[in-house]
Structures are given as structure tokens and as C-alpha cells.
Amino acid sequence: MTQQAQKPFLYVVVCAAGIAAGVSKLITAAQERDWEAGVIATPVAMNGFFDTAAVEAQTGRPIRSAWRTPADPRPFPPPDAVVVAPATFNTINKWAAGIADTLALGTLCEASGLGVPVAVLPCVAGALTAHPAYGDSLIRLRGMGVRFGEPYSGEAGEDGGRPEFGWERALDLLDRN
Numbered sequence: 001m002t003q004q005a006q007k008p009f010l011y012v013v014v015c016a017a018g019i020a021a022g023v024s025k026l027i028t029a030a031q032e033r034d035w036e037a038g039v040i041a042t043p044v045a046m047n048g049f050f051d052t053a054a055v056e057a058q059t060g061r062p063i064r065s066a067w068r069t070p071a072d073p074r075p076f077p078p079p080d081a082v083v084v085a086p087a088t089f090n091t092i093n094k095w096a097a098g099i100a101d102t103l104a105l106g107t108l109c110e111a112s113g114l115g116v117p118v119a120v121l122p123c124v125a126g127a128l129t130a131h132p133a134y135g136d137s138l139i140r141l142r143g144m145g146v147r148f149g150e151p152y153s154g155e156a157g158e159d160g161g162r163p164e165f166g167w168e169r170a171l172d173l174l175d176r177n
Contacts, residue, residue, distance in 0.1 A: 008080035010035040011111075013104050016044035017086040017123040019154060019165050023050050026085055026167035027058050033171055038076040039063045042091065042104045067103055082111045083170040086123030086152070089134060096137035112144045119173035121165070122151040129153075147173040 010030050014020050023039070030037045038061045046052065046065045056063055062075055084091065091105065100106035111118050120141070128134060129151060138148065149169045154162055 007034050007036045009077045010037045011076065011079040011082040011107060012037050012039045013082060013084040013087075013091075013108060014039055014041045014045050014050060015084070015086055015088040015091045015104070015123070016042055016047070016049050017088050017154075018049070019086045019123050019152065020045055020049040021051070022165060022167060023085070024055060024058055025165075026083065026170060027055065029168040029171055030083075035081075035171075040104050040107055041065045042088075042102055064103055067106075078114075079111065079116050081174050082108065082116055082118045083121075083174070084108065084118065085121035085167060085170050086165070087120045088122075089124045089128040089131075092120070092122060092124070092141070093133050093137045096140040112146070117147070117174055118145070119147045119149070119170045121149045121167070121170050123154065123165070124151050126153050126155065149173055 012023065012026060012030070014023050027037050027039075037059050039055055039059060041063055043065050046063070052063050064075060068074070094101070094105055095108045098109055100109045108118070124134065142148065149166070152163070152165055
């Protein structure tokens with residue numbers, strides 16, 4: 001039996017980008033803002049892009065990455081909001097096209113139809129942001145009410161350092177009216 005959440009429930013969708021290793025920062029920020037969180041990861045993200053055991057311990061819930069059978073209980077309550085961070089070029093384009101070939105994409109496609117607020121922190125290289133499909137996807141998703149933070153390319157600055165990802169920005173996007 002699924003336990004009812006006492007606090008608003010946040011789905012955190014994690015894609016396969018190097019920065020995903022820091023997803024615990026988003027979960028901590030969400031918990032500090034009185035959210036409960038559950039993580040849904042793309043199948044590739046489950047292959048070493050973040051510490052799955054640590055995230056499960058932090059949320060107290062299993063990470064979802066595959067479809068459940070009809071007989072399996074729902075491990076998460078329905079979402080009050082969804083954050084996609086980091087959001088990759090592949091996920092953004094497939095989502096905008098309505099392709100639901102993974103649990104993560106199916107969840108994102110469904111969230112729009114349910115009217116669930118969705119905030120996205122893209123992690124897309126500059127060369128990929130120049131691809132016309134990416135711009136078209138942003139237009140389509142924004143038209144569906146999806147809220148986007150500034151893209152993060154992860155490119156090193158002049159000093160050789162990389163900027164912080166700013167995980168909490170996703171929560172700020174959910175707070176805006």
C-alpha cells in the first residue's frame with residue numbers, strides 16, 4: 001500500500017549528464033522547503049551518473065527508472081510538481097515530440113496533461129543548443145507551461161573552473177506565479 005505524503009510531493013527527473021552527480025543538492029533544497037521527493041531517472045542516468053544508494057537513503061524511497069507492472073504498488077504519490085534536472089538535449093527533444101519510451105519521458109508527457117507544474121534546468125552543450133530541433137522543442141514545451149531555467153553548458157571559464165549548476169533554481173521556478 002502506498003503511504004500518503006503529508007507534505008507536497010516533488011518528482012525529480014534526472015537525466016544522464018555529468019552534473020547529475022550533484023542531484024542530492026536539489027533534494028536537500030527541496031526538503032528544506034518542506035517537500036517530499038522521489039527520483040525518476042532515465043535508464044542511462046542509472047548507470048553511474050549519480051550515487052543511487054545515497055539518493056535512496058536521502059529520499060527514503062526507491063529510485064524509479066522502469067515501468068512497474070499493474071500488480072506492483074505505486075511507490076510514489078501523485079506529484080504536486082516535477083523538476084527535470086539536469087535535462088539533456090535528448091530528453092527535451094523527445095519530450096516535446098511526445099515520445100514516451102522511458103518512464104522518465106512518460107512521466108513528463110503525462111505531467112503536462114495533468115496540469116502539474118514542471119520546472120526544467122537544461123544541461124545542454126552550446127553546439128547542441130544551436131540545433132533547430134532544440135529551439136523548436138523549447139517553444140513547444142514553454143507553450144505547454146513548462147518553466148525553464150537558464151541553460152547550463154558545463155563549459156570551463158577562462159580560469160578553467162566550471163560554474164555551479166544552481167540546483168535550487170528549479171524550486172524557485174516552481175515558486176513563481
